[in-house]
Amino acid sequence: MPNWLRIAATSPSAELSGLLAEGLLACGGSAIEEQGDTLVTYILSVDDPDAALDRIRDVLQAVLGTDAIELSADEVPEQDWLAVWRAGLEPRRIGARLIVSPTWSEVNAGPDDLVIRIDPQMAFGTGEHASTRGVLRLMQQLDMHGARLLDVGSGSAILSIAGALLGAQHVVAVESDVEAMQNATENVDRSGIAQRITLLCALVDDAFIDAYGGGAFDGVVANVLSSVLLPLLPVFHRALAAGGWAILSGILVEEADTMRAAAEAAGFAIDAEDVEEQWWSVTLLRI
């Protein structure tokens, strides 16, 4: 019988928590939960638990470049962890109008509410992460009517569906991870506005924007790590039409100054900011 290990890992600094999550996923971790400064996940181990913990420690040290990671493991009885996690999810109101709900829940929606139904399959894209919620709140402060949107790293397509529900004329949802595509397709298909969303499995970079032409979009939403966002700022600027905007998240509060300066250098002005937990989200206006 295989062992399941509940792994709790605390990174030495908040800046490294994104990398720590990536490292845990690389070790085979399923959906990662944030519990304060600690990330918790479940890993299937065919070795003995001590050997498995040593292997996980080695991988995390290599990914983070430090051995200052607090790590603990408890053996837990075999369960369907995805099912346990899914069963704990409930509809969530985010901002004034959006409600993100698992597909199976009943939702008490008011006449002005917009409901996004997601089949929760992965750690991101369910509305359970503060950086996703930051983007969703900032999106509701803008007038999306008639906008052409680019969703960079669309995952479950949660932000694309939100954009279309908020009135965007068309959304190009781009995700580089092929495994996310099926879940995104199902979420978009049940959204009722699938004809306004195009899902693509691709990497957004200069060449991608060349294919569309500069100025092809009125808005960009991107909830990806700040190390990915920084080199993409000039790419987003080129992708946007005059007066366009970009909502960025996946940025830690302590990275905000660096991101503000880089955004201004790339030709953006800061329009609005949002903070939840340690995550900073920002709306940039193209100058």
Ligand SMILES: C[S@@+](CC[C@H](N)C(=O)[O-])C[C@H]1O[C@@H](n2cnc3c(N)ncnc32)[C@H](O)[C@@H]1O
């Ligand atoms: C943090 S998840 C965000 C998912 C969803 N948009 C949300 O807000 O919950 C970031 C996603 O971006 C994808 N990604 C990162 N860089 C990308 C790029 N340059 N082009 C396309 N996808 C990218 C990753 O594969 C990952 O699925």
